Amino acid sequence: MAKNNQKRSMTTEEAGRKGGEKTSRKYDQEHFEEIGQKGGEKVADEYSQEHFEEIGKKGGEKVADEYSQEHFEEIGKKGGETTAQNHDQEFYEEIGQKGGETTAQEHDQEFYEEIGQKGGETTSSKYGEEHYEKIGKKGGRNSGNGSNNN
Numbered sequence: 446m447a448k449n450n451q452k453r454s455m456t457t458e459e460a461g462r463k464g465g466e467k468t469s470r471k472y473d474q475e476h477f478e479e480i481g482q483k484g485g486e487k488v489a490d491e492y493s494q495e496h497f498e499e500i501g502k503k504g505g506e507k508v509a510d511e512y513s514q515e516h517f518e519e520i521g522k523k524g525g526e527t528t529a530q531n532h533d534q535e536f537y538e539e540i541g542q543k544g545g546e547t548t549a550q551e552h553d554q555e556f557y558e559e560i561g562q563k564g565g566e567t568t569s570s571k572y573g574e575e576h577y578e579k580i581g582k583k584g585g586r587n588s589g590n591g592s593n594n595n
Contacts, residue, residue, distance in 0.1 A: 569577075
């Protein structure tokens with residue numbers, strides 16, 4: 446019986462994988478970072494901010510349609526836990542400070558009044574009048590104990 450000497454042709458996927466593996470072995474991480482940076486700068490020069498906002502919005506909508514609320518809660522929780530493991534209290538204080546400063550620059554007093562009103566209404570409907578009576582009495586008792594009321 447004669448051997449079948451016909452070579453099997455490679456699929457595009459196989460050729461791409463082999464080429465990618467060879468390129469990966471040939472160059473180091475720094476090379477890929479450098480060409481990635483150059484490519485990113487080239488694309489940023491060619492397209493407007495609005496373009497990136499539009500494609501980002503489309504991508505976000507597509508992902509939101511494909512996954513449930515629970516999925517996003519789960520990955521958010523995992524991300525938060527990972528961040529907490531990698532950063533200390535100082536990190537959170539620093540980003541909180543930066544976020545507060547940025548928000549203060551972008552919003553006026555009316556904004557804070559509005560979100561304060563919404564927060565108060567939400568808290569009020571969640572806890573009710575009895576909650577406020579209880580914490581008010583407690584606060585009143587504590588403010589009279591050992592404080593210097595002039």
